[in-house]
Amino acid sequence: MSIVKSTKAARGTVQCENTNLNLLKANDFVADIIRKEMAGKKTLLVNITSSAGSGKTTLMQQTAERLKDKLTMAVMVGDLETERDAERIRETGIQALQIVTGGICHLEAQMIHQVLPEYKLEDIDLLFIENVGNLVCPASFDLGEDYRVTLMATTEGDDKPKKYPRMFLTSDMMLVSKSDLLPYLPFSVEAVTKDALEVNHELEILQISSTSGEGIDAWCDWLVEKVNAKKEA
């Protein structure tokens, strides 16, 4: 009696596939499409991130007031619910659209890409993405931006760069906001600067206050310089 050997692998064995699949592959793919579109239209795309309540929307209003005669700017703003922030920004006379994420704690490239057709990009020099207020998840999602700017309000405490390192590592600029409150708070600009630079030695840092106006000129000059550089690129 002969036993016929099966050519199939024995049952119960496990077959493995070694892969190298980036979980954010789909996001990064869409982010690249956005980057290319922005390069074609020569629109500067700036992603504004921070904790909730650090003054992103107020900064958008201030920036719109200062720059509206110099360049055309527009904003898209992400929140879990409501249209409030977009309404506030529209009061300054610039185009602002709300992305309601419905519970998602960050913006993804796909959401930005879906909203882009609503803007006449060829006429817009500077487009801001006001991200969901959160220093954690938004750090991982590339939105195709040219620059990532993180607000760090004095009211949050000066220990944030080491607590949320990914955000500060991936940012180009840190704005220490609400600087008018410094006399009343146990916040050390020196300590926050030291920690932030330990995480990211290339990080640019400005101290601003949308209330007193401190640093807003320097911030607007930075933006105008980047907008011009993009036009010439």
Place this chain on the structure above:
Amino acid sequence: MHETSIVNSIFRTLEQEFDAEKLHSMKGIYVKVGILSNIEPRLLMNAYEAFHLSNPNYHNTKLHIEMVDLKIQCESCDYITDVKNYRFLCDKCKKPSKNVIQGEEMLIHKVEFDD
């Protein structure tokens, strides 16, 4: 919340890569998660369990999570440093560096299928 999107991306990524029949026999998913990815392994596991409730197809698939430490490679002297306390400084020449070579990843590095 973030972990739920990550679990969805895991399956979205796999569904793009493999056909439905093959995925049906999927036994294990091995992910490598860097310390900088802001993913908390326990929460990711919870989100994974929750995903099963609404997607019984993948009931027999186990998730294995490997956390990966943070390393930078110095641009000046090539030395590789284990980053401690998020001080991005070369241990050897003390120069700052952002050249992260490990610790940012969110990867599916192995998938197991039942034969």
